[in-house]
Amino acid sequence: MKITGNTILVTGGTSGIGLGLALRLREAGNTVVVAGRRRELLERIADEHPGVGTVELDVTDPESIARARRQLVAAYPNLNVVVTAAGIMVTENLRDPHSLRVAEDTVATNLLGTIRTVYAFVPHLLTQDDAAILTVSSGLAFVPLPITPTYNATKAAVHSFSEGLRVQLAGTGIQVIELVPPAVRTTLMNQQDLESAMPLEEFLAETMALLRAQPDAREILVENVKFLRNAATDGTYDNVLALLSSH
Numbered sequence: 001m002k003i004t005g006n007t008i009l010v011t012g013g014t015s016g017i018g019l020g021l022a023l024r025l026r027e028a029g030n031t032v033v034v035a036g037r038r039r040e041l042l043e044r045i046a047d048e049h050p051g052v053g054t055v056e057l058d059v060t061d062p063e064s065i066a067r068a069r070r071q072l073v074a075a076y077p078n079l080n081v082v083v084t085a086a087g088i089m090v091t092e093n094l095r096d097p098h099s100l101r102v103a104e105d106t107v108a109t110n111l112l113g114t115i116r117t118v119y120a121f122v123p124h125l126l127t128q129d130d131a132a133i134l135t136v137s138s139g140l141a142f143v144p145l146p147i148t149p150t151y152n153a154t155k156a157a158v159h160s161f162s163e164g165l166r167v168q169l170a171g172t173g174i175q176v177i178e179l180v181p182p183a184v185r186t187t188l189m190n191q192q193d194l195e196s197a198m199p200l201e202e203f204l205a206e207t208m209a210l211l212r213a214q215p216d217a218r219e220i221l222v223e224n225v226k227f228l229r230n231a232a233t234d235g236t237y238d239n240v241l242a243l244l245s246s247h
């Protein structure tokens with residue numbers, strides 16, 4: 001993708017990676033709009049970062065997606081990039097029936113939410129120059145963290161969906177880029193102070209540098225995620241799974 005001069009929607013833009021990426025992309029000379037459910041955060045972002053657009057969006061609600069799309073296309077007719085960063089990550093105990101609710105919410109947000117968002121914006125993106133869809137999977141798409149089984153499964157599915165999407169959109173001008181973050185210090189699963197997770201600013205800086213250096217990239221892989229992304233082909237899968245199983 002080109003790194004400047006875009007109009008970019010970031011779902012999951014009220015905090016963490018989504019917000020950080022939105023602000024970095026704005027610094028790089030793009031118009032950005034952040035989306036999320038938490039109204040107080042959207043208001044604070046609008047106050048603290050004049051010029052950053054905000055839109056209320058719940059990706060588990062098809063009506064909310066349709067409403068946000070109508071608002072966005074009207075207010076930002078040049079919208080040409082969509083980043084699907086909305087996501088949740090919650091531990092599950094597969095022996096406890098109550099965990100099924102977590103599993104269902106995780107699929108509704110991470111997988112169906114991504115799929116619905118993509119379906120909603122593809123028709124508009126087809127009319128734009130230099131269009132791109134940036135999906136957000138995870139290193140855990142490639143080796144699972146056993147305490148979050150449905151989370152990992154949704155991210156493996158987002159990876160697969162991104163692959164199919166890229167092939168279907170080939171030749172349309174819409175580029176499909178998959179961001180594959182490693183553990184990053186955000187509040188996603190309270191890992192904001194976790195030593196072993198990558199500091200958010202470092203992750204954002206490396207991601208922006210890769211987006212700049214590799215405009216045709218299919219996947220954005222910071223160094224810290226490669227041990228997960230490449231485990232299956234490196235012959236290290238069993239060892240990495242054993243490591244993740246100790247959490």
Ligand SMILES: NC(=O)c1ccc[n+]([C@@H]2O[C@H](COP(=O)([O-])OP(=O)(O)OC[C@H]3O[C@@H](n4cnc5c(N)ncnc54)[C@H](OP(=O)(O)O)[C@@H]3O)[C@@H](O)[C@H]2O)c1
Pocket residue numbers: 011012013014015016017018035036037038039041057058059060084085086087088089109136137138139180181182183184185186187188189197
């Ligand atoms: N941090 C990591 O270690 C890591 C690693 C790999 C992948 N990722 C992925 O990166 C993405 C961003 O996560 P993060 O780490 O930045 O966590 P975060 O700070 O908790 O951000 C999650 C974002 O998703 C939004 N969201 C959650 N449910 C939503 C819904 N139903 N509708 C719309 N928005 C929703 C939240 O906004 P509202 O609550 O305002 O709706 C928030 O903006 C996620 O997809 C996550 O799976 C993170």
